[in-house]
Amino acid sequence: MSDPIIYADIISQPARAVLSYCEILGLKYTLREIRLFRGEHLTEDYKKISAxxxxxxxxHGNLTLYESHAIMSYLSDLSPIGKNWYPEDRVQRALVDCYLHWHHFHIRLGCGIYLFNQFVAPVLYGKSSDEITKMTSDAREDAFIMIEGILGQGLYVARTQNPTIADISCYAEVVSLSQINFDFTKYPNIKTWMNKIGEIDGVKKIHQRFFKLTFKPKL
Structure with a gap:
């Protein structure tokens, strides 16, 4: 079978998570860049790929996927080290899946959607929303309090003993806030965790590309 084709923009948090995971797994893949700020994801051609x-x-072959967590779960089976990041043990995998479901309306909402509303929406749609700003800020506060507590127990974000795809996904979202000088002072465990995950080779490689477009965060 041919190599997976990944359609992504490096400014997208879920895209960086998938690309980071491809690098961690050592997979050969083809990157097709879709520029968000140019509205390339809204074209009819791209709609044929992502509904x-x-x-x-x-x-990948005859399979098309358009959710980052589904993609990462699938990629895990393409490499022998995938089981280290998406555990085969049903209890450990259940913990990871639990986080991945929770992620969308908590970490993703509080980080990625907040930033999209603040910076991308005005470019694409002409304005941001005060209501969305408040909703996403509240979601972020609640999510960070929870994650700070989990990390304080010496665990990773999915309550596992070792890092998983949950940490890769979470990191891509949280580190984006450093680009707007978000104050992590209240969350020392998150700061320590970010530095640790950010040093993983595949994560570091992809995010260095992102930081070149913005700036490298000082945590």
Whole structure:
């Protein structure tokens, strides 16, 4: 079978998570860049690949996926080290899946959607929303309090003993806030965890590309 084709924009948090995981797994893949600020994800051609017109998406053989967590779960089976990041043990995998479901309306909402509303929406749609700003800020506060507590127990974000795809996904979201000088003072465990995850080779490689477009965070 041919290599997976990943449609992504490096400014997208879920896209960076998928690309980071490809690098961690040592997979050969083809990157097709879809520029969000140019509205390339809204074209009819891209809609044929991603029914939701979101990024990232993946085409591998006859399979097309357009949710980052589904893509990462699938990629885990393409490499022998995937089981280290998406555990085969049913209890450990259940913990990871639990986090991945929770992630969307908590970490993703409080980080990625907050930033999208603040910076991308004005470019694409002409304005941001005060209501969304408040909703996402509240979600972030609640989520960070929870994650801070989990990390304080010496665990990773999915309550596992070792890092998993949950940490890769979470990191891509949380580190984006450093680009707007978010104050992590209240969350020392999150700061320590970010530094640790950020040094993982695949994560570091992809995020260095992102930081070149913005700036390297000082945590």
């Amino acid at each position: 939701t017109q979101t990024i990232p998406s993946m085409v």
